[in-house]
Amino acid sequence: MNTAISVSGLVKTFGRTRALDGLDLTVSPGEVHGFLGPNGSGKSTTIRVLLGLLRADAGTAELLGGDPWRDATALHRRLAYVPGDVTLWPNLSGGEVIDLLGRLRGGLDPRRRAELLERFELDPRKKGRAYSKGNRQKVALVAALASDAELLILDEPTSGLDPLMEEVFRQCVREERRRGRTVLLSSHILSEVEALCDRVTIIRRGRAVESGTLDELRHLTRTSIQAELARPSDGLAGLAGVHGLEADGARVRFEVDGGRLDEVLRHLVGSGVVSLVSRPPTLEELFLRHYADDLGAEAKAAAR
Amino acid sequence: MTANAGARTLLRLALRRDRVMIPVWVGLLFVLALTVLTGYQGLYSEEAERREFAAGINTNTSLLAFYGPAHAASVGALTAWRLGAAAAVLVSVMSILLVVRHTRAEEEDGRLELVSAGVVGRYAPLTVALGTAFLANLALGLSVTLLLMGEGAAGAVAFGLAWTLTGTFFATVAAVTAQLTGNARVANTIAITLLGAAFLLRAVADSGGANGPTWLSWLSPIGWGQQVRPYAGDRWWVLALPLAGAMLLAALAYSLVARRDLGGGLLPSRPGPAQAAPSLRSPLALAWRLQRGALAAWAAGFAVYGLVFGGTIEGVDELAGDSPSTRDAIARMGGTTDLTNAFLVTAFGLMALTASVYAVQAMLRLRGEEAHGRAEPLLASPVSRVRWAGGHALIALLGTALLLVVGGVTTGLTYGLTSGDLAGAMADAMGGALVQVPAAWVPAGIALALLGPAPRAVAGAWAAIAVFLLLGQVGPLLELDQWAMDLSPFTHVPKLPGAAMAVAPMVWLAVVTAALAAAGLYGLRRRDITA
Structure with missing residues (x-):
């Protein structure tokens, strides 16, 4: 088994909506893989196909060396899942839900359970209907993290958590990685993905548009430059690879494509560099760049 | 009226959400009234026949207990008699379900929170729920009034109003129970238990005939509807009782709304255990945990029903008199000529149909679990x-x-104690109850067969029960062809006690249930799990 998850050309339609449109996704064992995309881009659909809850219309999906639809029950012994929108049984306490889900998976470590309850500051005696959204999320997180599954599938697991709890969650994921577990983390909280993930796949409208390590993705995209020059620079706007130039006398701000950086810096040096700040693109910018195309297309469609 | 701000918009939303549910309920009850009316028009076209039938009713304990006394012998009066008690229960069930659906269920699912944050008064959701239920009852009352117009306008209006106001009264009962608990299912259960108690109270009141404790009927809201006596004096003033009761209960519900938090009930919710019991370790154990409360409530209802009706059986034979047409009518309903046995068969047939309502409800918990996203983990x-x-x-x-066993044991107990032959009564009652089990399973099989491949079509299981109810209640009256009667699983149940035991139809019904269940599971394995 070379991959924990391997999906190619996955298609899933609901009536006339094409939720997944030839999606590719590869997750290697032992990595924390970020799965990024705007709302409605198909993240949850992909995960539910991987869990054998939905049946793909076309394409192949392999999970831990098995077929997620055919071998669902056997595969589920080896994974734990946190849904994006956790609903609990209104008359079961949180502790009962954690124990039930753990036992169905073949038992859970009581020490680890107690430790997680304490770290997440969760009262296990409350009934399901009395928990807030964040606390329902914690119930599902404790149930998943207390298991000894080799693969964790987390669908927007921190929605509803406060910043302190989000930090606890990050620590937990780092510990899981140290133990050699594989994590698929679907999210649209970019700082979380940036902090935790080894590799990232960005999807849009049911297709993967980027996939790779964060460094690889950054290399493919633009660096933002802010510089103060000795004298105003001519011809900067005309250079290939320069975008969004804002010039205020001798101060300039712009973005430059990864491959053109050398050429553009040489041009700046010609004008005398007084100060220079260069910032690699944040994941947010990466993400927005793909998403912006969407917004643009929608605006065009609306204008028609 | 800022406390009711937004009610107009919300009412339109409620009516839109109920655009299938209300017409189906109203349509079903209208068809029930229509078939009863045309049945009597055909079956008892002669005045003398009707007089004899009405006289027979008033000396028959079982008919008195189920339907109450007949006060006149016109076709209109007999139709009102037949629909006045048992069918009024259905009207009330509709009203209860509607009100809880728009109040506590909305609140429990969190949708009311979104709505309440808008420009919506504190009382608006309750006003909308009561308004929706009232409109449904009004539509129902109008449609049966129009239906009965040919038999006399005053009686038709009196009967329509009796249904409308009985339904409205139980709508306000549900409005109160929805305030008491945080759980919609419990709110429904309390309201329907009260409705059952009202039906039993008047059953006890009426079962003794003119010499029985008839005053008890005045304590029962179902009794009030009958006391209006449409086509037999049209006592309009009685309508003031459900009207005043509804206004009082509505006022109580509004004052409770003003006193509690959104999402909370008046009955407090207690913390649960920090750890699960060792037994909670399988899907079956979870299903039991989720369903045991409802099953206990149903079993208690069956026990009360059995105890009360068991006590009315003794003496049925003597009271019925010698009228051949009464014997004929009862035998047609019960399927045997021995009146005591016919009564038992009728009572257990109704019990089995009620048990199948439980069966479908319990089976459809699967759909609820799936739709609420709780199946996914x-x-x-x-x-x-x-x-x-x-x-x-x-x-x-x-x-x-289990429900049928409980019903059989409790019926046998009070029947045996009043007749003095406990062993014989117990054997008759248990036999009569147990033969119904496979038939009561069939609707549950239908529910699973729909839920498997087509989860959005599960309402079809309720439609099936409605069809079986109609066939059983009005099929004999309309003298339907046997093939039509055979569509209902309850037609195939051996008419025990009295008739010969037949194993083959019971085995077939069990096989049909198993086949339906297998088809459902086959479909379930092949489809998407949807929220």
């Missing part, structure tokens, strides 16, 4: 779909059998 664990569905299916089937 289970199916993402090493639990196969068949094991998950099997747990709830097992409880639905065994629970149905």
